[in-house]
Amino acid sequence: MASEHPRANLPPLTLHVPEPRFRPGDAADFVAVEVPPAGAAPRPDSAAEPRGMSELAYSLVRVLDDDNRAVGPWDPRLSPDALRRLLADMVRLRAFDERMFRAQRQGKTSFYMKATGEEAVAVAAAHALDRDDMCFPSYRQQGLLIARGYPLVDMMNQIYSNTADKLGGKQLPIMYSAKDFGFFSISGNLTTQYPQAVGWAMASAAKGDTRIAAVWCGEGSTAEGDFHSACTFASVYRAPVVMNIVNNQWAISSFSGFAGAEATTFAARAIGYGIAGLRVDGNDALAVYAATQWAAERARTNCGPTLIEHFTYRAEGHSTSDDPTQYRSAGEPTAWPLGDPIARLKAHLIQIGEWDEDRHAAQDKAIAEDVRAAQKAAEKNGILGHGLHQPLDSLFDGVFEEMPWHLREQRQMMLDEEAASGRPWARK
Amino acid sequence: MGAQVSDIVTETGNGTEAPATTRMNMIQAINSAMDVVMARDPDVIVMGEDVGYFGGVFRATAGLQSKYGKTRVFDTPITEIGIIGVAIGMGAYGLRPVPEIQFADYIYPALDQLVSEAARLRYRSAGEFTAPITVRSPYGGGIFGGQTHSQSPEGIFTHVSGIKTVIPATPYDAKGLLIAAIEDNDPVLFLEPKRIYNGPFNGHWDKPAENWSKHPGGEVPTGHYTVPLGQAKVVRAGEALTVLCYGTMVHVCERAVAEAGVDAEIVDLRTLIPLDIDAIEASVKKTGRCMIVHEATRTGGFGAELSALVQERCFYHLEAPIERVTGFDTPYPHSLEWAYFPGPVRIAQALKKIMKD
């Protein structure tokens, strides 16, 4: 059927299918990645028109230079204390990820996802936002919770679906929800949070509130229609929202080219919508902080939304279900030209004389101890591997505010079933 | 109709047969179906998230890109509505796309292209344009996938006129049905019961998992054959009652029936739309009792349609009210997965009830 039409005497068309530069077995380099010097990007007034700042969507806002100094107009000039807090939260996040990844491997839970190499993205943003700004995360922004002081033990309780899990075992591990911490319930369906964040921000504006919203998705997720709907609404209503794209180069096995990265940057998506777009070194905690602060200021002063692309690298697998050696070069993580966000901030603190290796080692130890203690406490409440911890009938809670007859009937059916099974399914 | 499990290998309905067989699990059978069709028809293309170089998160498309090239097997951007819309456009050109939706839970973003477009194209263009696409997607629970890696959305699509809905229960059927689906000129939703990709799960989650190596349905021809769409299969002949089921539930029902010692006739529907109503009618009229089992939520599920059909056509033969065994009308809970899953106990209770009446 496809070849019924006679071919015209013209050059044949060809289909372009993107291909990453490196596959397993290849030696990876990133010479194709342009890394402009730190401090080079201009910093417009936060009230400036988007039209005049298109360049920022193609360059890279960087603060920390090769000598670990903070340079240029985007330097947020944080106090040494603030820098140390930022560093500590990133270290805490990495330690937490390590432990929970291992817990999954030990069979204590079904699933885990790390943010290794991307710690600055969520942590520095949380430090730059106000505590009562509302966050709409993807599954890789656990750093927001950690930076906002959400108890590690509660995160672990959720990961273990145990008796103390605030979500009652109903959600996949890491799909947290923490309203008191300004952290929206995470969805398993990609990018649904994008228009929701814009809606929250529009509501805040409509009510004359002062709070703004922030939202995150991966670069792969920008392909979903929800992303584009969100940008349109944000632009039309000048919603007070900070929209973050975490470009960690990979979406499971698909490199960023399958989301459009061969043609342009993700920050440049902003230009078509007439909103401010920034492209930021996502492994530079100070650049992330500064960009977030600038975008938040813009939103707070009714100057509208900002789209920030955080240029970073997913240093490990997509999740505990993934094996990245199947589809990308093993050399990529170490070849990544923008370094490691923790190492860079640490080196900066040492460079300005506010930190040293001994203090860092001591902090590593103390944090590891905290995480271990939290894990111990969480495991007292049970782990997924050890049966069911929720009262069986809780399965029907939360479908509706009030339970209709058919759910009450089904609940009874289930309880009868349990009795008939002779098996103690519910461990109260 | 009327075949026993043991002669499943030779039963291909009206389809063509290939002699050489080998053991396959369901993933390998699905992979082999695409391989065989792609080798025969250069217009068949495979597309979806992570299906290209990597070969799919469940490995169903492994090896196809290196064999057939990137213009026939390619990764796509993460946009389900884009994937289905593009597949429809390729179909309009004359290709035969086989898009994968990574999990059935992620099919919802594609609903408009499936419901308003793929399902309506033939009707609204008086046959000028059609959508000969086969949308593959793993569905169902039992893998601790939580709310968004566990759903059974078949009832949403059987409710839409214009989409065929197919669900295999063995590697043999998976391959034969998938080939038939791809070669069919109408849009087909091919839902793959991922809990039985590796073995015929019988509902006893606390016992060691079986694989396909000993199941007769794991013996699969290496070449081209079809299991025609629209034909159910009697996987166990019996006199006491009829059990209508599909996908994972076929194996759970077989086990539950064996444990209960009931002489049930188990009918694997295999295709929900178009439904093999003759097979259903013949069986229920013979046994006088009907139990319907699916993993999907109960209200408005495909079981409701089956129940209505049986009541309309077999009312005077029924000796007991029709029983439905289903998932509950809640999202799929992570830790309480086995309390949700319609397993052996729920089925046994229903068996007791329907045989008592």
Ligand SMILES: Cc1ncc(C[n+]2csc(CCOP(=O)(O)OP(=O)(O)O)c2C)c(N)n1
């Ligand atoms: C609607 C939908 N489609 C597909 C998936 C399956 N899926 C989960 S994560 C993922 C990749 C996302 O990549 P990216 O947006 O780059 O985020 P990253 O994982 O890199 O943080 C895919 C395809 C999903 N969860 N939801």
Ligand SMILES: [Mg+2]
């Ligand atoms: Mg990514």
